Amino acid sequence: MTPRRRDPLPGFGLSLGVTLLWLLGLVLIPLLALLLRPLELGPAGFWHSVTEPRVLAALRLSFLGALAAAAATVPPGLLVAWVLVRYRFPGRRLLDGMVDLPFALPTAVAGLALTALYAPNGWLGAPLAALGLKVAYTPLGVVLAMAFVGLPFIVRTVEPVLRDLPREAEEAAATLGASRAQTLWRVVLPALAPALLAGFAMAAARAIGEYGSVIFIAGNMPMVSEIAPLLIVVRLEQFDYAGAAAVGVAMLALSFLLLLALNLVQRLWRRA
Amino acid sequence: MSVAVRGLTRRFGPTAALRDIALETRPGEFVALLGPSGSGKTTLLRILAGLDFADSGTVEIEGQDMSAVPARARRLGFVFQNYALFRHMSVFENVAFGLRVRPRAARPGEAEIGRRVRALLERMQIGALERRMPEQISGGQRQRVALARALAIEPRLLLLDEPFGALDAEVRKGLRRWLRDLHTEMGLTSLFVTHDQEEALELADRVAVMEAGRLVQIDTPERLVEAPATAFVAGFLGHAARLPGRLAEGALHFGGVPLPPLPRAALRAAPAQDGPVLAFIRAHEWAVAPAPEGEANATLRSQRPAGGHAHVELDLAGHVIEAEAPLGLLRVGQPCRLVPQTARAFAA
Numbered sequence: 001m002t003p004r005r006r007d008p009l010p011g012f013g014l015s016l017g018v019t020l021l022w023l024l025g026l027v028l029i030p031l032l033a034l035l036l037r038p039l040e041l042g043p044a045g046f047w048h049s050v051t052e053p054r055v056l057a058a059l060r061l062s063f064l065g066a067l068a069a070a071a072a073t074v075p076p077g078l079l080v081a082w083v084l085v086r087y088r089f090p091g092r093r094l095l096d097g098m099v100d101l102p103f104a105l106p107t108a109v110a111g112l113a114l115t116a117l118y119a120p121n122g123w124l125g126a127p128l129a130a131l132g133l134k135v136a137y138t139p140l141g142v143v144l145a146m147a148f149v150g151l152p153f154i155v156r157t158v159e160p161v162l163r164d165l166p167r168e169a170e171e172a173a174a175t176l177g178a179s180r181a182q183t184l185w186r187v188v189l190p191a192l193a194p195a196l197l198a199g200f201a202m203a204a205a206r207a208i209g210e211y212g213s214v215i216f217i218a219g220n221m222p223m224v225s226e227i228a229p230l231l232i233v234v235r236l237e238q239f240d241y242a243g244a245a246a247v248g249v250a251m252l253a254l255s256f257l258l259l260l261a262l263n264l265v266q267r268l269w270r271r272a
Numbered sequence: 273m274s275v276a277v278r279g280l281t282r283r284f285g286p287t288a289a290l291r292d293i294a295l296e297t298r299p300g301e302f303v304a305l306l307g308p309s310g311s312g313k314t315t316l317l318r319i320l321a322g323l324d325f326a327d328s329g330t331v332e333i334e335g336q337d338m339s340a341v342p343a344r345a346r347r348l349g350f351v352f353q354n355y356a357l358f359r360h361m362s363v364f365e366n367v368a369f370g371l372r373v374r375p376r377a378a379r380p381g382e383a384e385i386g387r388r389v390r391a392l393l394e395r396m397q398i399g400a401l402e403r404r405m406p407e408q409i410s411g412g413q414r415q416r417v418a419l420a421r422a423l424a425i426e427p428r429l430l431l432l433d434e435p436f437g438a439l440d441a442e443v444r445k446g447l448r449r450w451l452r453d454l455h456t457e458m459g460l461t462s463l464f465v466t467h468d469q470e471e472a473l474e475l476a477d478r479v480a481v482m483e484a485g486r487l488v489q490i491d492t493p494e495r496l497v498e499a500p501a502t503a504f505v506a507g508f509l510g511h512a513a514r515l516p517g518r519l520a521e522g523a524l525h526f527g528g529v530p531l532p533p534l535p536r537a538a539l540r541a542a543p544a545q546d547g548p549v550l551a552f553i554r555a556h557e558w559a560v561a562p563a564p565e566g567e568a569n570a571t572l573r574s575q576r577p578a579g580g581h582a583h584v585e586l587d588l589a590g591h592v593i594e595a596e597a598p599l600g601l602l603r604v605g606q607p608c609r610l611v612p613q614t615a616r617a618f619a620a
Contacts, residue, residue, distance in 0.1 A: 166356060168354065169356050169357075169358060171343070172357075172421075173369070174323070175321055175343050175349070175422075176370035176424075177347070177373055178344060179344060186369070187358055190360045190361075191360055
C-alpha cells in the first residue's frame, strides 16, 4: 500500500463532490430535460418546429437585438464607470447605487416604466414620435429594454479594472507626447478591452434571456417585435410543451455558440 | 539643457509640499534630489514634467517659461518609480510609443521607428527582449525599458523618480554604474529623486538636499559631506552621531554624556554665538581605546570587520555611537574610553 499523499489544501474531494451535486441538480438535470423533451417530435419534427418563419424571426430579434443592445450599452457603461472611478462629486454614491437598479428592480416594473415613457403618448415617446421615430412596440423598443437591463454589467465589470489602472500609465503617455485622445485610445481603452468584452458578453447573455422588461414595450407582434422567450411562453400556453422546448434548445445552442465565440476573441486578444 | 526654477511653492490643502524652491541646473549635469519621504522631491520632479502645477513660482527650460506648456509638449523624459510600462504592449511597442504618437508630419516611417527602437534597446542591453511583454521580464529589465521609452523621444532633460527604488541591492549597484556611464556617453542632463544618500553621493554631480518642502543645500557631494549647511544636512548625510551640547567659554560642552569638552579650534563647523547646539560626529572622528574601570565612559556593544579596521558600536550613557577602531583591539563588553577628535556644531 502506498502512503496517502498529504494535500496542502485539504477538502478537495468534498468540495468537488458538493459542487458537482449542486450543478447536477440545478443545471444539468433541467438542461437534460430540456434536451430530451423535443425528442418527442423526432428530428424532422424538431427541425420543422424551429425553422418556422415566426420562430426564426423571434430568434433573430432576440439574438441580434441582444447583440445590438449590448454594443449600444458599452459606451454609456464605460462613461458611467469612468465618472464613478475618476471623479469625486456630491451624489456619487447615489449614482453608484442607481447603477444596480436594473438588477434589483422587478423586470415587469422596468418594462411598464419604459413603456409608459416611450409609448406614443409618453414623455419621451411623444416628442420622438413627432420626429418620426417610433420606439415602443417596435424592435427598437426591444433593444432599448435590453440595453436598460445590460447597463450594470458593463459598469460593474469595467469599474474594478479601471480603478486598478495606474494613473502613471496615462501620465507616462502624456510625457511621451501623446494627446489626451491618443492616451485614451492607445493606453486606456486597450487596457479595458478585456473587461469591456466580458461586460458585453454578460449584457448580451442577460438580454437574450430577458423577458419581463421587454414584453411590455415590445408589443409582441409576431414576425416584427416578438422575442424568442415570449414565443416559448406562447407555445406553453397552447400546451405545445415539446415545441416550447424545441425553441428553448435552439436558444441554448445559439447562446452557447455566441459565448464560445466571445471567449475565443478574448483568448486571441490575450495572445496578441 | 538648462533648467531654472524660481520661487516654486506648492500646497496640498493646508500643508506646503514645496516652499520657495530655487534651483538651476547646467547642461550635462547629473543632479540628485535627496531627502526623506515627504520632503517634496517627487512633487518638484512632477512639476518640472508638467504632471503637477505650482501655486506660485516659475519653471524655465532653456530660458522658456513652462507655465503654459502641457506635459506632452515639454519633451522631457520621465522614468516613473514603478516604471509605468504599458502592460498590453510589447517592449518594442512601449519604446516606440513616443514616436508613434507624434503628429503625422513629424512621425518617422515604420522602418525608421524600428531602427531607432532597436538601437535604443541595444544600447540598454535588452535587444533580445523586444517581443516580450512587460510582465514577462525582470524588474531591472523593466527599468531599462522605461529608460529606453523615455529616451526614444530624444528628451531635452531626463527626470527619474527613485530609479532604483524597486530593485534589490545587487541589481541596484550594477544599474547605478551603468546609468552614470549612459548619462555621460549620451550627454544627457538628468535630475533624479532618491532617499538614499549613498546613491545620491555616488551618482550625482550635485546633490540638492530637501527637508519638509525646502531645498536646504545644493552642492557637490564633497562639499555636502565636508560642509553641511544645516543640522539637517549634517544629520542626513554621512552617518553621524547626534549629541546635544552647549557652546560656552571657547569650547563645546556635551550635555548628558560623559565626554570631555572640545575646544572651538577643534570644531569643523560652529555657530559664531555661544548657546545650545546640536553636535554631529562621524564614525571616523572618534578615538577609541580600552580603559580601566575608572577612566572608561563607554562599553563595546558589537563590532564587525570593515576593510582594514573594525566598525564598532559603543554604548555611551544610553546613546549608541558608531566608531572605527583597529582590528582586534577590543572585545565585546569591554569598557572603553571614547573621545571625539572633532565635531560639527549647529545652533539648536
